Amino acid sequence: MTVAPNDAAALRAQEVLTELFGPLSVRVRGRERPTLYLYFLSSLIVLRHRDRPAWSRLRDDVRRALDEQWAPQKLLRTIGHRVAAALESGGLPPSPAVRLDDLDTEAVDDVAHIVRLCEELGMDAFHPLLDCFQTWSKPADEAFFTPRSVVETMVDLLLKDGDANGRFHDPFLGGGEFLAGAMEVSPSLRLSGTSPSRDLLEIAGMRLHALGVPHVELGVDPQPHQSVSPTWQADFVLANPPFNSRRHGHHEELDKDWAYGPPPMHNDNYAWLQHILGTLAPGGRAGVLMPNQAAVSTDARELHIRRRMIEDGAVECVIALPRQLFAGTAAPAMIWVLRSPTGRRAAPTGRILLIDARRFGTKDGKQRVLSHDETNALTECVHRWRSGDGSFPDAMDGRGVAAVPIAEIAEIGYSLAPSEHILETPLSPGCDTRIQVPRPATALEFQVEQARAADERVGHIRIAHRTMDKSDWQGVRLADLCRIQAGPSHSLVKKAERAANGVPLVMPAHLQDHRISAEDAVLLSAESARALEKYQIRLGDILIVRTGSVGPTALVTAAEEGWLPSTNLIRVRPDDGVDPGYLLALLSSPTVQNWIEARSGAASAIPSISAANLGMLPVKLPPPDEQRRIGLAVDALDTQITAHHALARAAETARAALADGLVNGLLATVHPLKGES
Numbered sequence: 001m002t003v004a005p006n007d008a009a010a011l012r013a014q015e016v017l018t019e020l021f022g023p024l025s026v027r028v029r030g031r032e033r034p035t036l037y038l039y040f041l042s043s044l045i046v047l048r049h050r051d052r053p054a055w056s057r058l059r060d061d062v063r064r065a066l067d068e069q070w071a072p073q074k075l076l077r078t079i080g081h082r083v084a085a086a087l088e089s090g091g092l093p094p095s096p097a098v099r100l101d102d103l104d105t106e107a108v109d110d111v112a113h114i115v116r117l118c119e120e121l122g123m124d125a126f127h128p129l130l131d132c133f134q135t136w137s138k139p140a141d142e143a144f145f146t147p148r149s150v151v152e153t154m155v156d157l158l159l160k161d162g163d164a165n166g167r168f169h170d171p172f173l174g175g176g177e178f179l180a181g182a183m184e185v186s187p188s189l190r191l192s193g194t195s196p197s198r199d200l201l202e203i204a205g206m207r208l209h210a211l212g213v214p215h216v217e218l219g220v221d222p223q224p225h226q227s228v229s230p231t232w233q234a235d236f237v238l239a240n241p242p243f244n245s246r247r248h249g250h251h252e253e254l255d256k257d258w259a260y261g262p263p264p265m266h267n268d269n270y271a272w273l274q275h276i277l278g279t280l281a282p283g284g285r286a287g288v289l290m291p292n293q294a295a296v297s298t299d300a301r302e303l304h305i306r307r308r309m310i311e312d313g314a315v316e317c318v319i320a321l322p323r324q325l326f327a328g329t330a331a332p333a334m335i336w337v338l339r340s341p342t343g344r345r346a347a348p349t350g351r352i353l354l355i356d357a358r359r360f361g362t363k364d365g366k367q368r369v370l371s372h373d374e375t376n377a378l379t380e381c382v383h384r385w386r387s388g389d390g391s392f393p394d395a396m397d398g399r400g401v402a403a404v405p406i407a408e409i410a411e412i413g414y415s416l417a418p419s420e421h422i423l424e425t426p427l428s429p430g431c432d433t434r435i436q437v438p439r440p441a442t443a444l445e446f447q448v449e450q451a452r453a454a455d456e457r458v459g460h461i462r463i464a465h466r467t468m469d470k471s472d473w474q475g476v477r478l479a480d481l482c483r484i485q486a487g488p489s490h491s492l493v494k495k496a497e498r499a500a501n502g503v504p505l506v507m508p509a510h511l512q513d514h515r516i517s518a519e520d521a522v523l524l525s526a527e528s529a530r531a532l533e534k535y536q537i538r539l540g541d542i543l544i545v546r547t548g549s550v551g552p553t554a555l556v557t558a559a560e561e562g563w564l565p566s567t568n569l570i571r572v573r574p575d576d577g578v579d580p581g582y583l584l585a586l587l588s589s590p591t592v593q594n595w596i597e598a599r600s601g602a603a604s605a606i607p608s609i610s611a612a613n614l615g616m617l618p619v620k621l622p623p624p625d626e627q628r629r630i631g632l633a634v635d636a637l638d639t640q641i642t643a644h645h646a647l648a649r650a651a652e653t654a655r656a657a658l659a660d661g662l663v664n665g666l667l668a669t670v671h672p673l674k675g676e677s
Contacts, residue, residue, distance in 0.1 A: 030104020166235030176204030479615030581631020
């Protein structure tokens with residue numbers, strides 16, 4: 001779920017949703033279908049915000065149910081009646097097939113607690129509610145919902161100007177995400193949608209009713225088909241149909257009436273594409289989410305359909321999206337932008353716009369999210385291309401976009417995968433396709449110099465076997481040398497506000513080569529950082545991972561002064577007279593790492609070491625001068641490691657750019673290599 005910066009209400013909503021989809025959900029749902037539980041939550045949110053008097057009466061019902069200890073099904077029936085009356089008064093009568101008292105729960109207290117929790121959720125909780133449901137239920141195909149950032153992108157691809165009129169249709173409703181998004185952009189649209197699931201149809205209807213949609217046409221349609229009445233057609237269609245699903249029915253019946261040929265029985269991807277094209281009015285456009293395989297499938301039927309769609313001018317644009325956009329799956333997808341067929345080989349341009357946006361998105365928990373800037377870049381590129389503006393590549397900074405001639409698409413088996421065209425296809429007629437690749441001899445000059453300097457510093461280290469007496473080394477515990485502080489608790493971090501220009505939160509993954517590398521860190525607001533001031537790090541502190549992969553360490557430099565460690569880190573702050581470099585060398589030595597590993601694995605299945613336990617580490621402390629020499633030697637080695645890793649990464653980057661240019665004919669070697677005959 002995405003939490004808005006500085007929004008305590010959003011943080012509380014996250015906590016509520018976490019509880020609603022925790023053990024409480026299992027007790028209330030019982031053995032019933034997951035979508036019935038989602039219907040229950042959705043109906044409470046709608047009742048809370050669209051019929052306040054009915055909600056007040058429902059609160060009285062809940063108090064009476066608890067006082068008199070009703071059977072839970074009695075309270076659920078009462079809630080169902082309240083919801084049905086509220087929806088019917090708003091012109092949206094619910095289906096008699098949806099019965100809340102079918103929920104298989106045994107405790108009226110649990111039902112009452114869900115009512116209390118839903119009272120805290122606003123109407124903007126619908127999107128995160130669907131995300132949480134999808135992760136919780138591991139749903140069948142009909143219950144995969146579309147993330148907010150993808151909805152915004154696809155709506156803007158069709159309705160960017162916000163003054164569209166006509167019919168807007170979603171043939172596979174999900175939770176009503178596309179209809180809600182379209183209404184926000186163009187309130188004058190006539191909305192309609194279908195779904196194979198009665199539960200989801202009702203959920204979508206409730207959501208739209210709660211948003212104030214005056215009228216929407218909803219219906220049940222079990223699977224895609226070609227026959228659509230010419231008197232019922234849509235100007236705009238957006239859809240996220242199930243990927244790679246299978247149709248049910250008689251083979252002969254299902255093979256009838258397809259405009260571009262019958263799709264294979266084992267896969268409905270091209271059935272959905274044809275069904276959606278069949279719903280478009282002349283001049284209409286559609287955006288459809290498809291699995292990556294649909295763009296390159298070599299199945300005889302699918303290839304035949306794709307070829308005919310391309311040659312009939314039905315495909316305008318294909319956009320490759322990054323992985324992990326969808327809750328519950330890391331699978332990537334593509335947006336196909338379709339238009340009512342022209343029959344003239346993608347006239348007037350004779351090209352199809354392909355965009356590779358796989359590099360887009362930033363992590364938010366386990367999901368990636370497209371930013372507003374990224375959504376704007378994609379939609380601006382498509383709209384410029386559509387209007388004939390030759391500057392359309394500029395919207396994408398000239399990267400990852402190609403206007404590909406139909407003839408070139410045909411040459412490689414009618415593949416519509418952007419990655420197969422971007423490097424070898426001009427961005428637009430007359431566009432300069434030269435790519436900037438530094439000469440191999442000079443590409444790594446800076447990194448090579450840094451590595452050379454680090455090597456030279458290490459070369460000055462002289463090592464010999466110790467012969468002198470160690471009687472001046474003190475036997476102490478680690479706690480005698482420093483102050484040890486575990487990072488703030490998970491609940492404190494969770495409550496902290498995020499800010500665009502805030503204080504970085506250091507995570508275990510940011511400890512690299514005994515340094516802190518946190519370019520992608522979550523940023524906490526200055527106010528939240530002040531509240532967590534006792535945990536802040538400063539120059540000379542050591543951070544050490546205390547749970548999971550226990551043991552990695554890093555030295556805090558001046559650049560990280562004032563940052564905050566995460567829950568899974570321990571801050572070790574050396575006392576006066578203790579050299580920080582020596583302390584880092586001590587804590588990262590194999591002997592101490594083995595000690596930490598043994599201690600951390602003793603108490604539970606997940607390795608963890610407490611600050612108190614770490615403080616028990618036995619230490620032989622050398623005199624101050626020797627501490628300093630140890631710290632300097634290890635620092636030189638760490639600097640060498642960091643420099644060589646940077647050199648290796650730069651070499652990988654240069655190699656990738658050079659190889660792409662060479663194998664795609666954009667670059668050529670001029671002089672023979674040594675050893676070439």
